[in-house]
Amino acid sequence: MMNKLKILLSLIAVNCLLALSAQAQMVVEITRGNPDPTPIAVSPFSWSGSGILQEDVSDIISADLRRSGLFAPVPKEDMLSFPKAPDEVVFRDWRILGTEYVVTGRIEPQANGYLLTFDLTNIFGQSKMFTKQVSGGAQQLRDIAHRAADEIFEAITGIRGAFDTEMVYVREVNRGGRPVYELMRADIDGARSRAIRRFDQPVMSPNWSPDGQEVAYVSFETGRPAIFRENLRTGARQQLTNFKGINSSPTWSPDGTKMAMVLSKDGNPEIYVLDLSTGRFTRMTRHFAIDTEPNWMPDGKSLVFTSDRGGKPQIYQLTLATGQVDRLTFDGDYNARSRVSPDGKTLVMVHRSRGVFTIATMDIRTGQMRLLTETSLDESPSIAPNGAMLMYATKRGDQGILAAVSLDAGVKYNLPSQVGDVREPAWSPYFD
Amino acid sequence: MFKSVKTGLGLACAMVVLAGCSSTDTDDTAQQQMVEQTQQPVVEAPAQETAVPLDNVVYFDFDKSLLRGDTRELLIQHADRLRGTGTSVRLEGHADELGTREYNLALGERRANAVRDFLVLQGVDAATLEVISYGEERPAVPGSNESARAQNRRVVIVK
Numbered sequence: 001m002m003n004k005l006k007i008l009l010s011l012i013a014v015n016c017l018l019a020l021s022a023q024a025q026m027v028v029e030i031t032r033g034n035p036d037p038t039p040i041a042v043s044p045f046s047w048s049g050s051g052i053l054q055e056d057v058s059d060i061i062s063a064d065l066r067r068s069g070l071f072a073p074v075p076k077e078d079m080l081s082f083p084k085a086p087d088e089v090v091f092r093d094w095r096i097l098g099t100e101y102v103v104t105g106r107i108e109p110q111a112n113g114y115l116l117t118f119d120l121t122n123i124f125g126q127s128k129m130f131t132k133q134v135s136g137g138a139q140q141l142r143d144i145a146h147r148a149a150d151e152i153f154e155a156i157t158g159i160r161g162a163f164d165t166e167m168v169y170v171r172e173v174n175r176g177g178r179p180v181y182e183l184m185r186a187d188i189d190g191a192r193s194r195a196i197r198r199f200d201q202p203v204m205s206p207n208w209s210p211d212g213q214e215v216a217y218v219s220f221e222t223g224r225p226a227i228f229r230e231n232l233r234t235g236a237r238q239q240l241t242n243f244k245g246i247n248s249s250p251t252w253s254p255d256g257t258k259m260a261m262v263l264s265k266d267g268n269p270e271i272y273v274l275d276l277s278t279g280r281f282t283r284m285t286r287h288f289a290i291d292t293e294p295n296w297m298p299d300g301k302s303l304v305f306t307s308d309r310g311g312k313p314q315i316y317q318l319t320l321a322t323g324q325v326d327r328l329t330f331d332g333d334y335n336a337r338s339r340v341s342p343d344g345k346t347l348v349m350v351h352r353s354r355g356v357f358t359i360a361t362m363d364i365r366t367g368q369m370r371l372l373t374e375t376s377l378d379e380s381p382s383i384a385p386n387g388a389m390l391m392y393a394t395k396r397g398d399q400g401i402l403a404a405v406s407l408d409a410g411v412k413y414n415l416p417s418q419v420g421d422v423r424e425p426a427w428s429p430y431f432d
Numbered sequence: 433m434f435k436s437v438k439t440g441l442g443l444a445c446a447m448v449v450l451a452g453c454s455s456t457d458t459d460d461t462a463q464q465q466m467v468e469q470t471q472q473p474v475v476e477a478p479a480q481e482t483a484v485p486l487d488n489v490v491y492f493d494f495d496k497s498l499l500r501g502d503t504r505e506l507l508i509q510h511a512d513r514l515r516g517t518g519t520s521v522r523l524e525g526h527a528d529e530l531g532t533r534e535y536n537l538a539l540g541e542r543r544a545n546a547v548r549d550f551l552v553l554q555g556v557d558a559a560t561l562e563v564i565s566y567g568e569e570r571p572a573v574p575g576s577n578e579s580a581r582a583q584n585r586r587v588v589i590v591k
Contacts, residue, residue: 202569204567205534220569224564225537245541246565248537262538264538268538268542269538290538290542292535292538293532293534306535308535313532336531336535337533337534337535350532377530379532380533423533424533
């Protein structure tokens with residue numbers, strides 16, 4: 001009896017915690033914004049179905065646009081009217097507020113879901129730019145909102161939106177005095193976070209397949225580090241390596257047929273490429289130094305990686321056809337864990353400057369480096385598929401949190417903090 | 433007792449000098465070999481009662497896999513007890529939180545390898561020693577401060 005009561009009480013406590021964390025998730029703290037963001041109003045959408053919608057779709061769109069740093073959404077309480085369609089937009093009212101664009105929309109019930117019809121109106125041009133529709137299932141209101149935000153963002157900026165994307169990351173929580181390591185998945189705004197899998201040994205280095213259907217990661221569950229791939233939809237998973245020593249840093253090739261990784265079975269860490277269809281491993285580096293953290297150039301013809309063959313960790317490029325290795329970074333005595341932008345022109349990496357670890361970008365052609373962050377324990381940068389922003393891990397006090405910064409350093413925000421230590425974000429590719 | 437502290441200090445000084453001399457282009461392994469050659473004459477008092485368990489953690493300097501002078505005495509005692517016994521030993525290498533996770537995994541392995549190589553030089557059967565690196569994934573002490581970091585840069589000898 002007492003036991004049952006205890007369980008019930010702890011369930012209530014857990015539920016309270018869950019409710020708290022759900023609330024906390026709504027707050028994205030923007031730490032640096034574009035100096036001249038475009039004023040836009042997302043007028044609350046109409047709903048023609050019965051009951052109350054579980055999500056405020058127009059609010060989610062506003063939050064997406066605000067997080068990009070390029071837009072300043074008008075707060076609902078400042079709006080003089082709530083138009084539901086372009087012919088209800090009174091241009092004069094919005095001009096008074098300085099609003100440049102107004103989004104209107106109507107949500108209707110559909111068999112097993114919802115249909116959103118939304119319009120973008122240019123106030124100064126006094127013209128409707130488009131009317132579009134997005135539909136989704138009963139649990140997909142947030143997806144509908146993110147897809148609409150992507151359309152609005154692209155119509156105004158000319159850049160493809162990346163709001164309808166996800167991330168995987170690692171979370172370490174303390175359960176009854178023991179660490180539990182969770183491979184987590186969430187929307188890119190931090191909402192709908194859930195564990196893909198829980199481990200009682202460390203898990204690290206999550207990496208998406210280019211089709212967004214699978215993740216590869218390193219797990220210590222066998223007592224040694226091993227590389228696994230896991231299908232996110234079916235939960236099916238496969239252990240890819242079980243060599244003596246380090247098995248780590250899996251990264252899928254852009255065409256999805258190969259995986260670069262690090263194995264130390266030869267005595268020290270070397271870069272290997274695994275052909276996923278034949279299962280054949282090809283050794284790519286031969287050096288007594290540490291070679292690690294491979295990442296593919298978008299054309300799949302070369303890898304960038306970290307090596308301390310010059311005495312300190314620096315970034316090198318390996319041309320796969322010839323085996324030629326060229327050093328890319330020369331500024332500073334610690335450059336590591338690089339990622340390449342989708343256009344192949346920019347490297348992002350962890351850079352140590354004056355004893356502090358920050359995220360830096362480098363123009364690959366000119367070699368010019370630029371610091372993006374100024375906190376002190378920044379790591380694991382992961383670039384959005386549109387190349388506009390990157391997500392990284394940093395510390396607030398002793399707690400690991402996730403943050404994002406635009407590649408031009410103009411916009412920066414922290415994701416809502418969670419219970420536990422959160423790290424190693426990996427931004428998903430586009431899902432279509 | 434005083435004597436061994438002094439020896440330790442002397443060794444530590446030698447380490448510092450050596451580390452200072454080595455340019456950034458010198459590989460850690462090379463440094464380590466140099467140290468091993470110059471530090472051979474370390475002679476220690478025979479192990480006392482074997483019942484007393486030995487400390488099983490050795491610590492390292494930041495971004496280094498060189499064995500520190502103050503840890504050699506301990507490793508020699510371990511070697512004395514392990515030699516010829518066939519006992520399986522796991523050498524778990526760790527790094528502090530500074531620097532990237534994958535690089536730290538490699539650094540942890542390098543540290544554990546340095547301990548393995550030293551034990552093998554002292555006559556321990558290499559086949560009984562298994563190296564595994566956890567990088568910075570399993571800190572001994574949580575926290576973002578130098579005291580925690582110093583305790584996390586370590587190799588743990590697990591029998």
